[in-house]
Amino acid sequence: MSTNTPLKLLIFGGTGVLGNAIAEKFKLNGYKVTYGVRTLTNANDQFQLPITDGPVPLLLKGELFDTVVFAQGANNNDSVSNHSSDDLNRLFEANVSFISQTTQALLRHNLIKQRGKIVILSSFWEQITRQEKMSYTVTKAAVGGLVRSMAVDLGNAKRILVNGLLPGVVDSPMARGLLKPAQIENVQSQTPGHKMIVPQDVxxxxxxxxxEDNTAISGQSLFVDYGFTIARVL
Known part of the structure; x- marks a missing residue:
């Protein structure tokens, strides 16, 4: 990195498995990383959410971020026949409203630079679905619409590039705890290369x-799944 002033990443959900991997990747490439969190554990690089129209947290004063990553979110298993409105609203708040409201606050406080980047972590369930995944699928589908809308509006306003990432099933302790061995084997057998992605892939x-190498990609929702979504095993 040739610049004397480090590039800056602001990440939400940066303490989770995927968010942490993303933060570390940017750090390895010279970025200064700031975390928005619900519970503070390190005041040196974390501030407490939410960001509102009021005074910004001290850690954000005078900052201008090159990149903002949204890696937070909530999950749930339900169907149209057994879901609750409370769960659907809770997931919509965590997966969609939080992003739009936080982005609005960041813009009002001028915390994202001209020609900055926003990356939103979604899921391959944004564009496909399975049984017992209604509320999650609905809210992730809404994330796709949010990405496209933000790409147009923020591109016009500040030439900000906005994109979504759609990871497949991630090989992690959480996934292996939630999925049965037969389900893991099924995913692997239907994936080109017969393996699941890992957090580093995301x-x-x-x-x-x-x-900074992304100079024109915007409004896209990119699958990260070794081609699982488009593969059909016959």
Whole structure:
């Protein structure tokens, strides 16, 4: 990195498995990383959410971020026949409204630079679905619309590039705890290359869209799944 002033990443959900991998990828490439969190554990690089129209947290004063990553979110298993409105609204707030409201606050406080980048972590369930995944699928589908709308509006306003990432099933302790061995085997058998993605794959894709080398990609929702979504095993 040739610049004397480090590039700056603001990340939400940066303490989770995927968010942490993304933050570390940007750090390795010279970015200064700031975390928006619900519970503070390190005041040196974290501030407490939410960001509102009021005074910004001290850590954000005078900052101008090159990249903003939204890696937060909520999950749930339900169907149209057994879901609750409370759960659907809770997921919509966590997966959609939080992003739009936080972005609005960041813009009002002028915290995203001209020609900055926004990367939103969604899921391949944004464009496909499975049984017992209604509320999650609905809210992730809304994220796709949010990405496209933000890409147009923020592109016109500040030439900001906005993109979404759609990871497949990530090989992680959480996934292996939630899925049965037969389900893991099914995913692997239907994936070209017969393996699941790992957090580093998601981090690499986030960096691809969020770094300075991205000069024109915007409004896209990019699958990160070894081609699982488009593969059909006959």
């Amino acid at each position: 981090a690499n894709a986030a960096y691809l869209l969020g770094c």
